[in-house]
Structure formats: C-alpha cells, structure tokens
Amino acid sequence: MTHAALDALTQLIKPETLMWLGFGVLVGMITGLLPGLSGAAGLALLLPLVYGLEPAAALAMMVGLLAVNNTTDTFPSVLIGVPGSSGSASTILDGYPLAKKGQAGRALGASFTASMIGGLIGAFALFAVLPIARPLIVGIGSPELFMLTLFGLSMVGILSRRKSPLKGLIVGLFGMMFSTIGNAPAASEYRYSFDSLYLAQGLPLVVVILGLFAIPELIELIRSNTSVAGGGTTLLTSGRWQGAKEVLHHKWLVVRSSIFGVVLGAIPGLGGSASTWIIYGLTTQSYKDKSQFGRGDIRGVIGPEAANNSDNGGSLMPALLLGIPSGAGTAVLLGGLILVGVTPGPILLDRQPDLILVIAWSLALANVLGTAICFLLTKQIAKITAIRPGRLVPFLFVAIAISAYQASQKPGDLIVLLAVGAFGWVLTIADWPRAPFLIGFVLGPATEGYLWISMSRYHFDWLLRPGVIALGVLIVGVIVLAIRSRRSGGLGSKWIGAGRPTVHPQPPPPSPAPSLRSEVE
C-alpha cells in the first residue's frame, strides 16, 4: 500500500499535473468566495477543459477545486454574514459575531487551519478505508440512514435550547414542510406547487439560505450604518495566528469533527450543509460552558469548518468506490471522470486503484495550498469589514440577487429570495430561531425518502435493526441532554421560552447590527 501511495504521489508531482491542480485550486477559491456559486458550478465550468488531459491531471484539477471550495466560502460567511455556500451557513453563527467584535482575522485563521486539518484527515480517511470501504458503505441501509436524518433533526432542539426548543421545533417543521414543495419522491405528482412550473421543481436551497440569513443581516447592517467590525478594526487582521493556535488548542474537537465529517460525507444526502449543522450541534453539546456559542465562540467556527473539508474525503468514497454521488459536486466529478475514460465504481478499485490514491494526494495537497493562499489573502480581504455599510451593502444586494438567480434562472428565484428574506426578518424580530428552518429544509427530503424506502421494503421490521436501535438511543440521549441544559427556569418557560427576559452573561458585542448570536438560544 505504501509503495502504491508513493507511486501515486510521483504521478501527481509532475509539473504539468501540479499546474492543473493549482488551476483547480484557483477556480475553487473564486467560486467559494462568490456567494451562491457552489463547487458543482465551478466543476461544471472546468469540464470542457478535461478533454485530452491525462486522467491524473484532470483528477488533480477537479479535486483541487472541490477541496478548497469549502475553505474560501468562509470569507463571506465570517466577514459579512452571507454564506459563501450552503456548507458554510453554520459558520456564520459564531464567525460573524467574531467579525463584529473586530476579530475577523482570528475567526478566519481558525477556520482555515481547521479546514486544512479536516481536509488532510479526509484525504487520509479516503486512503485508509480503501480496503474496507465497500462493505462498510453497502452495510448501511435506508433504515439507518433515516435514523441518521432524525439524528440531524434532533439538533434543532440543541440549536434552540436557550431561546425555545418548542419554537425551534415549529420552525424546523416549517422548514421540512417547505421542503415538500414540488415533486413528490414516491409518486409522480407535485405537491403545493399551485400549478407553477417554478414551484414544481421545489425551492432552491441556495435561494432559501441567502434569503434567510443574508437579507435580514444586510438590511440591519445598512440600517445601523456601522461597519461589521464596528470600532474594533485593530484586531481585524492581527488574530490570524491566534486563531490557528486556538485550533491546535482544540485539537480533539478538530479530530472529532473531521471524523464525523468523513462519516456523514460518505452518506448520500447527509454531506455538505446537513453535516455541518449536525457537527455544529455536537460541538455546542460537547462543552460544559456553552454560554458563548452563537455570540462569537471560536469553537463554533472550528468544528463545522473542520467537518466541511473532511466531508470531501467522505463524499468521494461512495462516488469513487460505488459510483454513487453523494451530492451535486461529486455528481459532476463523476461526469468528469467518465470524460477522461475512467469508470467510477468497483471497476476503478479493481483496475486503477492508483487513481484513487492520486485523488487522495490531490485532496491533501490542494488543502495545504488553499490554506496557504487564504492566509496570505486574509489581511486584504478582512478589510471588507471596515467598509462603511452604505458603500458595501448595495454591492452585496446586487451580488445576492444575481447569485440567487443562478439557482434556476427564473424570476421566481428573486421572488422566493425576497419572501424568505422577509420571513427570516419576522423570525428575528419575534425572537424565534432561524437555523432550525434550514435544518428541516435540508433534511426533510432525505427523511421522507429514506422512511418511504424503509417502510416499503421492511414494513415495521426495520425498527428492530441493531443500527436503528443504537441510533435511536443516541437521539434520545441528545434530546435528554437538550432538556437537562434548560433546567434553570420553570417548565413552561423552559420549553416555550417566553415571559422571561433574555439574560446575557456578558455585555453584547459592540455593534447594533443584527443578532445572529441569538440563533443558538
């Protein structure tokens, strides 16, 4: 195995292959920076270029792009509270409040370092599980996948534990309900589409994310007329290395989140956005002192960022070994593989295992390269937070509108963007959490699909499968923990979250800008 790995590395370090890897990294960084443009869009852009390339060079370029997309998408999430991609939406919860305290550099430094380590762990996992991955992936059935989606949904209770688990649940159910708009998974009929062709396709995730998080934040930012960093611009760029050191201080959080990221990434439908929300919930739950989560806790940045890069290693496992894409990005990657004459699936494992090792190396190298470039650019890009909102926000409004339009290129994208934006603002002023909506919206289709397959294949017998029981116990444990963490008030106020003033353990950040900090309450 070591010999094969070294052979693969030799294939990769040819100047031409390295050049294509670098090009993929560059394009991946740009698509990550632009809100609404995903890795899949970037890969689609590169597809015409793979014709005539050596398979190793083509793979290096495509994997290079995928690897760093989740590194640079942190810039807009932390600096302006607009998610660079769906995978970085959870980073906003703590990253943006840190930027508002003038600690954007610290948040970014921690994010890049965690991303790099997560990416390296993902690459190593891809390398390490080659001999055993196939039986592992095939062994997880629809019932276990359904329970995993329920596990993700149980995070709703954690993310809204301080504000109100009941309100959080309602918002989460709302998200699930909106995810049912469009084509039904189990029958050829449309639900709640009102005879609209646009709604028949369902609401695009990227539009929902931009509307829910970006619109209310940007409006409040420009209304307050105070830059994101407020007066605290001195710490804007100086905290990069402090952030990196904090990652090393929380090394077990990074390792744990990365491993979970790999596992969740390997499960079709649970990678990307869903896995980062699950990891965020687990991160908040794994510490005694949870008071700063959602108000600028660096651990809330480190956990999800490590996971969303290690997720790449996981998502490549079913794609390469079974030919099953776990998301849009890996689906386009598989198309690229076929274009260069490589057949993904068991044949690839049997006949060209060296290419899988080339991919693992590309993933590792691209993560290191991407992180180095990000560290170099942080100083310049973090200055965005010091710009007066009156000058910055109009550009962002335009960028968001055009980004949203990329989802399906129909006017409906803009209408949904505004409607969801208004809904997000109403949730904020009513003090209801927004994050559960996204969790419900992301996990709803997978929950319905897996439950339907489980019921039609096993009836109720699937409830007795060992994996299902184990995951059920885990879910109950999470819910019990969420309840116990609210032991300080009366029963009603504990669950409804009303009638009791919110007590901040320390003065709020020096900014009148909107409070995503309260998302975790």
Next chain:
Amino acid sequence: MKSLQAGEKNAAGITLAVLALSIFVYVTVAAQEFRDVSRWFPVGVSLVGIVLCLAVLLWELGIVTAGKSESLEGDATEGDTESSMTARRGFFTYMAWLVALAAALMLFGAPIAVFAWLLAFFRIRSKESWIRSLLYALAALLAVVALAALVHLFLPTGSVIPSGTWVPHVNIKF
C-alpha cells in the same frame, strides 16, 4: 437587531404562531388530494406542527392575559420601543429597495438594472456624490458583465428591454 420590547415580542410571537398554525392546517387539508405515499409525510409534519403551535399560542396568550409580559416587568425602556419601530421602518424601506431591484432585473435585464439601481441607491440612500455614485455603479456593472462573460453567470435578461442578452460569453481555450 435590537430585540423588540417584551410585549411586542409576545405579540409578534402570537402572530407568527397563528400564521404557522394556519399554514400547517392548510397543508393538512390540501394534502388530502395527494396519493397516500405523497400525503403522509406533509400531513405528519403538519399535525405535529399544529400541536406545537397550539401549545405556544396557549402559553403566549396566557402570558399576555395574565399580564406577566416582560414589558410589565420593567425590562424595556421607551428607547427600546423607538428602536424597534425604527428597525421596522428601516426594514420596510430597504425591502422596498430590494423589490425595486428585483423588478428592474426582471423588466430591464441585469446590465441596465444593476447600473440604474446602484446609481439611485448610492445617490439617494447612501448620500454619495454624483461622481462617486456613477463610479461605483459603473464598477459594479463592469464586474457583473465580466463575471458573466468569463464564468458564464446567468444574468436576468429582462422582458421589456432585454439588456441581459447583450452580454457576450467568452469561451476560454487552452
């Protein structure tokens, strides 16, 4: 966003719960037209939602009728109320600007809409000088057109003046 005064927050919570309840009820009723396999999931979700909304409503109404709202506990100040009203007014103002941007994109396409909207916004809302407003709007227009040409962004074309179709696409050859 400055939190609303407690009484207002309760009222907003009640409004939201009523709205959510109505939508959950509608979803349940409308789902009766679907086949069984398409119906049970939205109905299941909505039924749980209805129960939870009722619980929240009862609780919030209980607080209001019992006079236990935070506002009566002396937590909020007059300044807070003013802030929340300003926040609301500000939100509707900027939403109106966003609606104008969306409408302009749909009617006139991205190049005209982006330039005209940014020029108007910088001049009227941001109170920038004419020269700065023009420069910013022009820079944004060039950035949008360049991105569309290079990375094949899809721009809204426009139904009245289809300016979005004027943007060329550049095919990069290696």
